[in-house]
Amino acid sequence: MTHTTLITGRWLRAQYRQPALIAFTLVQPAIWLLLFGQLFRGVVNIPGFGDSSYIAFLTPGIVMMTALMNSGWSGTTFIADMERGVMDRMLASPVSRGGLMAGQLISNATTTVIQTILVFAIGFAAGARYDGGAGGYAITVFAAMLVGTAFGSLSNAVALLTRQDEALIGIFQFVSLPLTFMSSIMIDPRVAPHWVNVAARFNPVDWAALAARQALSAAPDWSSVARHGLYLVAFTLIVGWLSTRAFRTYQRSI
Amino acid sequence: MATDALEAVDLVKTYPAGRKKPRLRALDGLTFSVPEGVVLGLLGPNGAGKSTTVKILTTLSRADSGTARVVGYDVNRSQEQVRRSIGYVPQKSSSDPLATGVENLVLSGRIYGLSRSLAVRRASELLERFELTAVGDRPVKTYSGGMQRKLDVALGLVHRPRVLFLDEPTTGLDPEARAELWNEVGRLSGDEGLTVLLTTHYLEEADWLADQLAIVDHGKVVAEGTPEALKAELRGDSVHVELVSPDTDGLVHRLLSDLPGVGEIVVEGNVLRARVDHGATAVPAVLGALEDKAVPVTAVTVSRPSLDDVYLRYTGRSFRSVEGEAA
Known part of the structure; x- marks a missing residue:
């Protein structure tokens, strides 16, 4: 626990020294939100599309997408540590491996919270309104943190296994596109092809988007929120545990 | 203990x-x-x-x-x-x-x-x-x-x-x-x-x-x-001769092998290293032998054994040559 706190402190300090980076990572979701919001405004008129305002439908999806996209970069900090001798020094110290992983992910999660709030602010400015109240927002933030943490720990694991920025980013780009589009992030599943809906059922990003959208709606289906939330928590725990094991694989290779 | x-x-x-x-x-x-x-x-x-x-x-x-x-x-x-x-x-x-x-x-x-x-x-x-x-x-x-x-x-x-x-x-x-x-x-x-x-x-x-x-x-x-x-395990002195051209045919190696009190001869390119019992008496003999066969020499140094010599002795390669390979 102490180690987790210490490592979290290290990364938070680094982030806080580069506020421009957080600001920079906001440009992308802002563009997604405003561009898609304009481009696809008409989709709500397709028969069967549930929401009446596309921007309101899109915003929770973009929150999850932002969390996913940023988590991919998580591993680059591990690679920077490996390229220097920082990772080796840490691993030769009694620091807990879980703490090394968790500390970095927690600091990432704080960025996710800030970004989620800002994406909502942009969405609000563009006209998105929700009836769900504070609980809905809290669940959305929590789900976004889980998405960021789960895929951040996967990114860290890939970093430990490949030890290359290029490989890490390549793999992540390859994975993040289907995760984004085979989901209800941009389009209501009711108007999407059947196979997309089948794929989305196994997509953790979609679980997060569904849970958030439900929780933000006027009459949430709490059982759906709970079910998808549980899937997400379980997924995060499993990949978190697997990623911590990746330290061993890394140590075997050096 | x-x-x-x-x-x-x-x-x-x-x-x-x-x-x-x-x-x-x-x-x-x-x-x-x-x-x-x-x-x-x-x-x-x-x-x-x-x-x-x-x-x-x-x-x-x-x-x-x-x-x-x-x-x-x-x-x-x-x-x-x-x-x-x-x-x-x-x-x-x-x-x-x-x-x-x-x-x-x-x-x-x-x-x-x-x-x-x-x-x-x-x-x-x-x-x-x-x-x-x-x-x-x-x-x-x-x-x-x-x-x-x-x-x-x-x-x-x-x-x-x-x-x-x-x-x-x-x-x-x-x-x-x-x-x-x-x-x-x-x-x-x-x-x-x-x-x-x-x-x-x-x-x-x-x-x-x-x-x-x-x-x-x-x-x-x-x-x-x-x-x-x-x-100290290395007896004597080490002699280091720089030749004008590399010893491609092994002539220099043969010449020195024939001299008494000269051992552990290693020729790498145009650098020759050998171990001798007494630096002062060996150098004239080495130079004489080389001059007889008209092998031109740029420089000669005699030194007390260095770690480089220790390395050479135990690995059969001079330290610098190994470094060269690695680089």
Whole structure:
């Protein structure tokens, strides 16, 4: 626990020294939100599309997408540590491996919270309104943190296994596109092809988007929120545990 | 009787074949021990197995077979105790470039369980000792190479380890920074019975810093002893002749082999090295023999045995030629 706190402190300090980076990572979701919001405004008129305002439908999806996209970069900090001798020094110290992983992910999660709030602010400015109240927002933030943490720990694991920025980013780009589009992030599943809906059922990003959208709606289906939330928590725990094991694989290779 | 701070017995480590690289036997039965309070220099060319040895002793890597103990703790069975007893200064700089010197030291101290106030005190103590106090509050990325390296050593010492591992501490430093770091490391050895394992491919560095030397070649220790003892084992003087052109047909080698009191002749390109009983009497004979066959010579030097000669003797290659291969 102490180690987790210490490592979290290290990364938070680094982030806080580069506020421009957080600001920079906001440009992308802002563009997604405003561009898609304009481009696809008409989709709500397709028969069967549930929401009446596309921007309101899109915003929770973009929150999850932002969390996913940023988590991919998580591993680059591990690679920077490996390229220097920082990772080796840490691993030769009694620091807990879980703490090394968790500390970095927690600091990432704080960025996710800030970004989620800002994406909502942009969405609000563009006209998105929700009836769900504070609980809905809290669940959305929590789900976004889980998405960021789960895929951040996967990114860290890939970093430990490949030890290359290029490989890490390549793999992540390859994975993040289907995760984004085979989901209800941009389009209501009711108007999407059947196979997309089948794929989305196994997509953790979609679980997060569904849970958030439900929780933000006027009459949430709490059982759906709970079910998808549980899937997400379980997924995060499993990949978190697997990623911590990746330290061993890394140590075997050096 | 002094106990051994470090003990490695018959370490074997093989790296599996990967893309574009064959299976590599990095350690091939490496054995050595270091008594408490001693600075041991592991000397060898790149790829000899020095860093692999350090990684196994610091619990980073695992040997395929063999045993290793650090202050009595087995590196496989008692990782936690080993990690608490050692300081590790990796080959590459091990500080966080975005944090300041103080922040780096305090974080490291706290990881080893120091309270915040103790860690802060220890950090300022170490900064003072390594003459980094003035830059302690600046981010490490603004430090010079020499300053970063001193901070690395300080990071290895935060928790007062019993054994310090220095993996090629001065590689890449300019001569001035190197000399400065040598002074700092030289001062460490007298400290509180600290045992130091230093790997290096600089002969002068080993000669200067190490109490004991182990020469490593192809994953094995090929010679051990104090620098003086190793040098004393070599009788006589070493003669170094620079020829105008390389000895392509082996003529020079044959000529010298015929001379009495001349041995261990090695010709590499246009440099000839040989061991002689008496430098003063051998040089005229060597030059005479070469002149008879009209072999032109640029320079001749006679010297007392150096570590380079020790290395040559045990590995059959001169240190410089090996370095050339590696580079």
